[in-house]
Amino acid sequence: MExxxxxxxxxxxxxxxxxxxxxxxxxxxxxxxxxxxxxxxxRSSGLxxxxxxxxxxxxxxxxxxxPPLLSTYPGKLKRSGERGVAPRVYRLGESGxxxxxxxxxxxxxxxxxxxxxxxxxxxxxLDVHLAAQSAGLEIKTDRNLNYGEESFIxxxxxxxxxxxxxxxxxxxxxxxxxxxxxxxxxxxxxVAFYESQQAQGVSPIVRMIFDLPRxxxxxxxxNTWRQAVEITREKHGPLPFRLFALPLNEFLANPEWESxxxxxxxxxxxxxxxxxxxxxxxxxxxxxxxxxxxxxxxERRLIMAAMYQDLQENRxxxxxxxxxxxxxxxxxxxxxxxxxxxxxxxxxxGVPRESLYLLRHYLKMNPGLLQLxxxxxxxxxxxxxxxxxxxxxxxxxxxxxxxxxxxxxSEGPLLAYSYTPDYQAHGPRHLSVNVEIVDRAVLVDxxxxxxxxxxxxxxxxxxxxxxxTALFAETHxxxxxxxxxx
Numbered sequence: 001m002e003x004x005x006x007x008x009x010x011x012x013x014x015x016x017x018x019x020x021x022x023x024x025x026x027x028x029x030x031x032x033x034x035x036x037x038x039x040x041x042x043r044s045s046g047l048x049x050x051x052x053x054x055x056x057x058x059x060x061x062x063x064x065x066x067p068p069l070l071s072t073y074p075g076k077l078k079r080s081g082e083r084g085v086a087p088r089v090y091r092l093g094e095s096g097x098x099x100x101x102x103x104x105x106x107x108x109x110x111x112x113x114x115x116x117x118x119x120x121x122x123x124x125x126l127d128v129h130l131a132a133q134s135a136g137l138e139i140k141t142d143r144n145l146n147y148g149e150e151s152f153i154x155x156x157x158x159x160x161x162x163x164x165x166x167x168x169x170x171x172x173x174x175x176x177x178x179x180x181x182x183x184x185x186x187x188x189x190x191v192a193f194y195e196s197q198q199a200q201g202v203s204p205i206v207r208m209i210f211d212l213p214r215x216x217x218x219x220x221x222x223n224t225w226r227q228a229v230e231i232t233r234e235k236h237g238p239l240p241f242r243l244f245a246l247p248l249n250e251f252l253a254n255p256e257w258e259s260x261x262x263x264x265x266x267x268x269x270x271x272x273x274x275x276x277x278x279x280x281x282x283x284x285x286x287x288x289x290x291x292x293x294x295x296x297x298x299e300r301r302l303i304m305a306a307m308y309q310d311l312q313e314n315r316x317x318x319x320x321x322x323x324x325x326x327x328x329x330x331x332x333x334x335x336x337x338x339x340x341x342x343x344x345x346x347x348x349x350g351v352p353r354e355s356l357y358l359l360r361h362y363l364k365m366n367p368g369l370l371q372l373x374x375x376x377x378x379x380x381x382x383x384x385x386x387x388x389x390x391x392x393x394x395x396x397x398x399x400x401x402x403x404x405x406x407x408x409x410s411e412g413p414l415l416a417y418s419y420t421p422d423y424q425a426h427g428p429r430h431l432s433v434n435v436e437i438v439d440r441a442v443l444v445d446x447x448x449x450x451x452x453x454x455x456x457x458x459x460x461x462x463x464x465x466x467x468x469t470a471l472f473a474e475t476h477x478x479x480x481x482x483x484x485x486x
Contacts, residue, residue: 030092031100033122034111038087068093115453124171131255147196167203183228194240243269321407335463356477381484391485413439433468
């Protein structure tokens with residue numbers, strides 16, 4: 001807002017056009033995390049769907065000529081396990097934040113969240129906040145909890161339970177192995193906090209509310225957290241806190257504010273359990289087909305149909321590498337080591353030694369892949385007359401082999417291809433590999449998980465493209481023989 005006078009002028013206009021200060025309830029809810037969806041506004045304001053829409057229209061009319069009170073997120077955001085049409089999501093605007101500060105909410109700021117994952121996290125925090133508020137409990141959302149002069153943790157929600165003990169409620173989403181470093185960093189900060197004097201009066205049980213229904217993604221996420229817990233335990237010794245997990249939809253159906261989580265409902269992430277065993281192998285129908293005599297066209301079609309059904313029922317290739325999004329996130333980890341967009345420009349200008357170090361060790365961890373890359377690159381090297389066309393073809397063969405080792409192919413929802421540089425463009429002019437994720441659904445292993453936003457997809461594309469190009473351009477750092485065409 002331009003000035004306090006303008007803010008007061010807008011406040012008067014809203015009070016005139018909107019009864020019962022309903023606009024305040026809406027803006028105050030948005031100020032908690034910066035975002036709220038239609039359902040959250042309905043629950044917190046006490047307005048019905050149609051009345052909420054009319055109030056929002058009146059607010060928009062009253063704010064004409066001022067910076068926006070709020071804005072509507074343009075994308076579709078579906079919560080995990082949510083059915084039907086996704087509710088509309090609103091973000092707090094500049095005028096809305098100024099009005100909230102005028103009402104004493106000093107921390108209110110306009111929201112600039114764009115990435116779906118960040119918005120979903122903020123919505124999850126608000127769900128817990130509203131549940132605690134409805135129960136009449138004191139709650140602080142997304143506020144620092146200091147334990148030293150410059151040390152702090154920032155719980156998503158800090159709730160004062162009926163027993164007057166404060167409890168941390170963290171809002172989480174699905175966690176791939178790519179997030180392990182962030183999880184470990186957070187657990188390390190919690191160890192330091194709970195070992196400090198400031199932890200007195202704070203429950204040593206950290207409640208993790210996952211925006212995930214029970215199922216495949218739920219189990220995979222818990223396994224990632226258990227791995228992080230075990231690594232933290234090895235580094236710091238016995239943990240001074242415990243982690244308990246519960247799906248968000250189950251928590252909201254029956255919010256729980258007891259000092260001890262109800263047994264049988266929560267999952268104790270400090271109690272490690274063995275992973276499920278592998279499925280048994282099945283004898284393939286193809287062995288029978290190999291022994292059969294000649295067939296008519298009709299008989300061939302029937303046999304192919306039977307074999308296809310057998311493939312579906314017995315998952316005959318389940319022991320072969322399958323395309324998994326984890327592979328793309330592993331490549332992202334390698335690339336991020338030297339290409340963090342938030343690192344200082346000077347750091348990003350140097351030789352990407354960290355990324356090359358990780359890639360070299362990744363190849364060492366997969367000796368079959370290392371041998372495959374080297375053999376495919378050097379195959380018939382002396383017998384071929386190398387030119388641009390043959391070099392591009394050989395690069396594509398290596399790219400295909402690298403991807404197939406991980407269960408992927410280079411055409412389809414994910415494209416990976418060698419290409420000639422544009423000699424009119426500014427930049428390095430060497431043969432390279434480009435990657436395009438045509439369908440973002442390849443990054444979702446389960447329908448309950450939201451696909452990453454545009455920026456994250458582009459970073460994943462750059463990551464895999466850099467790794468594949470490095471197999472040819474950075475061989476002296478990776479311990480590989482130089483390609484004969486490079």
